[in-house]
Amino acid sequence: EVQLVESGGGLVQPGGSLRLSCAASGFTFSEYWMHWVRQVPGKGLVWVARVNKDGRFTTYADSVTGRFTISRDNAKNTLYLQMKSLRVEDTAFYYCSRERFSPRDWGVDYWGQGILVTVSS
């Protein structure tokens, strides 16, 4: 069974940093591109970042470019999101998600349960 379990969320002050982790199991982690998607409570889904299979290629939404870094450790089956210079508007649930396997099949087939990040003084 595919499982994605996020951790590392919590309360942080504006300007602070936080690192999210996502432990993957039930599939060959190194064979999949991975993403972070966020959702402000009561609002819609917003794509945040994408990383390729070996971690060498990453892309980001404009709103987080230069502040967030997506990375992975295939030996540990873990996805990360390093967040710096956090803003109040970064407050959201953050979902770890797996991209579908086939070429050009750019959708998510599995989601974690989400982890809440609250940026507030």
Add this chain to the structure above:
Amino acid sequence: SYGLTQPPSVSVSPGQTATITCSGDPFPNQYSYWYQQKAGQAPVLVIYQDFERPSGIPERFSGSVSGASVTLTISGVQAEDEADYYCQSADSTGNYWVFGGGTKLTVL
């Protein structure tokens, strides 16, 4: 950047057909995906590659494309279908993804 536009809400009675549209620049050249999100839960993929259904998704869920718009259709809506629905696509390289703003489906 580009966006995907969905109606904020759709309401139907049980047994009727619900249609949710999503329009934007990626279509029709890029695939569309639809996710169902029930209150307090993670999203679930219900349509991929415009009209394909993942295993376990009821046949009453279907997708279609027409020009720069895609549509999610739920035939014979049931109370359990009440949820938020999001469309999603990507740019031509797959490197930048976008979600629609979401549509709240209310079953009257």
